[in-house]
Amino acid sequence: MEPARALRRIAFLLERENAPEFRARAFRRAAAAVEELGPGEVARRASEGRLEEVKGIGAVTARVIAEAVRGEVPAYLAQLEAEQAAAWGPGHGxxxxxxxxxxxxxxxxxxxxxxxxxxxxxxxxxxxxxxxxxxxxxxxxxxxxxxxxxxxxxxxxxxxxxxxxxxxxxxxxxxxxxxxxxxxxxxxxxxxxxxxxxxxxxxxxxxxxxxxxxxxxxxxxxxxxxxxxxxxxxxxxxxxxxxxxxxxxxxxxxxxxxxxxxxxxxxxxxxxxxxxxxxxxxxxxxxxxxxxxxxxxxxxxxxxxxxxxxxxxxxxxxxxxxxxxxxxxxxxxxxxxxxxxx
The missing domain is CATH 3.20.20.140 (Metal-dependent hydrolases)
Incomplete structure (x- = not known):
């Protein structure tokens, strides 16, 4: 999963569950920062552990980015998807x-x-x-x-x-x-x-x-x-x-x-x-x-x-x-x- 896509999906899930606004916005800011850096620079900083030096990326969002760069489904994203699966699955509404x-x-x-x-x-x-x-x-x-x-x-x-x-x-x-x-x-x-x-x-x-x-x-x-x-x-x-x-x-x-x-x-x-x-x-x-x-x-x-x-x-x-x-x-x-x- 591309890091920006993972970050935006997390923001979407937080907004859907009506989490405090600042939490979702942090992930959207990080997504914008990742897109501005470009995939090569993101991968380099992730391998060097230097993502948090970028404005708009904090500890939690850096972890999500690093996991996505490694080809993993970020753990926080998987957790949110699992928590919301029952309420927002097929047929909801x-x-x-x-x-x-x-x-x-x-x-x-x-x-x-x-x-x-x-x-x-x-x-x-x-x-x-x-x-x-x-x-x-x-x-x-x-x-x-x-x-x-x-x-x-x-x-x-x-x-x-x-x-x-x-x-x-x-x-x-x-x-x-x-x-x-x-x-x-x-x-x-x-x-x-x-x-x-x-x-x-x-x-x-x-x-x-x-x-x-x-x-x-x-x-x-x-x-x-x-x-x-x-x-x-x-x-x-x-x-x-x-x-x-x-x-x-x-x-x-x-x-x-x-x-x-x-x-x-x-x-x-x-x-x-x-x-x-x-x-x-x-x-x-x-x-x-x-x-x-x-x-x-x-x-x-x-x-x-x-x-x-x-x-x-x-x-x-x-x-x-x-x-x-x-x-x-x-x-x-x-x-x-x-x-x-x-």
Missing amino acids: GRLRALLRGDCHVHSDWSDGGSPIREMAETARALGHAYIVLTDHSPRLRVANGLSAARLREQLQAVAALNRELAPFRILTGIEVDILDDGRLDQEEELLAELDVVVGSVHSKLRMPAEEMTPRILAAIENPHLDILGHCTGRYVQGKTRPESAFDAEAVFAACARFGKAVEINSRVERLDPPMRLLRLANELGCLFAIDSDAHAPGQLDWLSHGTARAEAAGVPPARVVNTWPAERLLAWARGHGRESG
């Missing part, structure tokens, strides 16, 4: 997981993700996806390095170039746009109209009273530019927990069904949003769904199985999950809300 063709909520290092667009796309392709929707944050979310209109336009050019290289895999253009206090969307309308898919989420004033939060969300759903309502309750169920936002769920989901908008089933382990009672309600009201990873790192792209398992438990029909559709049907659905073609 149920039958629905195998039907997903893409992921409609993915972040990159253009906002608060940890990896470049290319790395996210190539990992998704390796997982069997046909497409991802790139949904970095909008300007108001400064803590997440949200994209100004100018930066988003620059990103669109970068995506176009990558798509020429990665075809037939597709990176669909998008954004996770903040739903502002009055229900407006936090980006220029003309620019939103150019995007393929728009996810809208509430990130501020999550404790707003229900009588204010409900019309806020409803206004966003009625906006022709919004396609998917992201992590609707804003809750955190792991780590630093956060309660659900209060709103009239029946009114919100009925509006999603009426306007043909999708309710996101967010697969992040700390979110698992919406809660099962609300997921069942949305299903009973005939909503469309998008089962999304909300990935901020490559290994998190495999978290879709958390969402598919919950969708199956709630009885969600696969035909109403928009990312079981091929890209062209997904795009036609999004354009059907009144937005221009991306």
Whole structure:
């Protein structure tokens, strides 16, 4: 196994098991350092025991590199693979997981993700996806390095170039746009109209009273530019927990069904949003769904199985999950809300 490949696989496995972020990043830094050195220099330093002199390579990553150079499967990699084999083996996530063709909520290092667009796309392709929707944050979310209109336009050019290289895999253009206090969307309308898919989420004033939060969300759903309502309750169920936002769920989901908008089933382990009672309600009201990873790192792209398992438990029909559709049907659905073609 090539050392860089082994290091990146370890990073992927750490991200998938939701290990502390700094651990996975250490392996990705080491992979980048190895590629910069080149195979000959890596082999020479490994034989001389001088790998740790290279910036970005520490004791653990040096051991992984040395084992890979010797033609061995690095011990740490073998350990992680064995530990995760049962939970992530064939069939994980149920039958629905195998039907997903893409992921409609993915972040990159253009906002608060940890990896470049290319790395996210190539990992998704390796997982069997046909497409991802790139949904970095909008300007108001400064803590997440949200994209100004100018930066988003620059990103669109970068995506176009990558798509020429990665075809037939597709990176669909998008954004996770903040739903502002009055229900407006936090980006220029003309620019939103150019995007393929728009996810809208509430990130501020999550404790707003229900009588204010409900019309806020409803206004966003009625906006022709919004396609998917992201992590609707804003809750955190792991780590630093956060309660659900209060709103009239029946009114919100009925509006999603009426306007043909999708309710996101967010697969992040700390979110698992919406809660099962609300997921069942949305299903009973005939909503469309998008089962999304909300990935901020490559290994998190495999978290879709958390969402598919919950969708199956709630009885969600696969035909109403928009990312079981091929890209062209997904795009036609999004354009059907009144937005221009991306």
